[in-house]
Amino acid sequence: MSVLDAFRLDGRTAVVTGGNRGLGRAFATALGEAGATVAILARDTAQSELVLADLAERGISAHAFRADVSRRAEVDAVVEEIVEALGGVDVLVNNAGTCVHRPALEVTDAEWQEVIDTNVTGVWNCCQAFGRHMAERGRGTIVNIGSMSGLVVNRPQWQPAYNASKAAVHQLTKSLAAEWAPLGIRVNALAPGYVKTEMAPVDEPQYRQNWIEDAPMQRYSTPEEIAPSLLYLASDASSFATGTVLVTDGGYTVF
């Protein structure tokens, strides 16, 4: 057996929340290329159909399901749908997230609530609902997408709710890892730095200095460059890792 076999996911099923675009789409593709049957969970079903067509062209077996992760009833219902359709869930990637870029004194109640509802309650809803299913089976792997913003404060585009939410994701990850290890469930977090997606306007000149030029590697990343790190945490390659926060940020958090 080759060491590379530990990264394979043949015969396994993987759910990616927010799999419609950005990092989630790259994660779904990587998991599928590693052999998993993939379920993308998103709100925009028309966009999901386009992603499914692309995954099918790559020879990946994929399904799409609709849910807003911040709404518990929708999450509970979709877990049942997914388990029935796929026969069980081996890997859950809690990727769906949102960000509000605004100084603290200008953040509205609604903006604060949206970020916390999506990034913290959404991750919690999916962890608990899929976690119950995994506990019944006695196995499962969860990867929560945190951020370097859960570790340091990035300038100058202030985002207090986002930073707080990602620190909460890291701590929730550790808490569940400790509680669920005896149940056969591993829980880890991936904390990327700047990745070019709709969420991060990395090319805008006002952010270049602090976001890119001050960072050791002096560049941002692509979703595809982060995907192998996700694959490590989702597969048996990380079989002795739980409760870890894997930082992939081009060195941004060393300062």
Ligand code: NDP
């Ligand atoms: P995008 O904005 O490109 O994608 C976010 C995805 O999450 C979309 O597919 C969106 O779907 C989905 N989503 C948002 N809210 C919900 C919800 N309530 N229910 C279901 N799906 C939802 O962002 P990224 O790809 O950049 O981010 C993905 C993850 O990576 C996030 O958790 C983000 O915080 C994290 N991250 C991103 C970094 C970056 O620099 N880009 C750096 C570090 C972490 P919809 O079409 O329905 O809106």
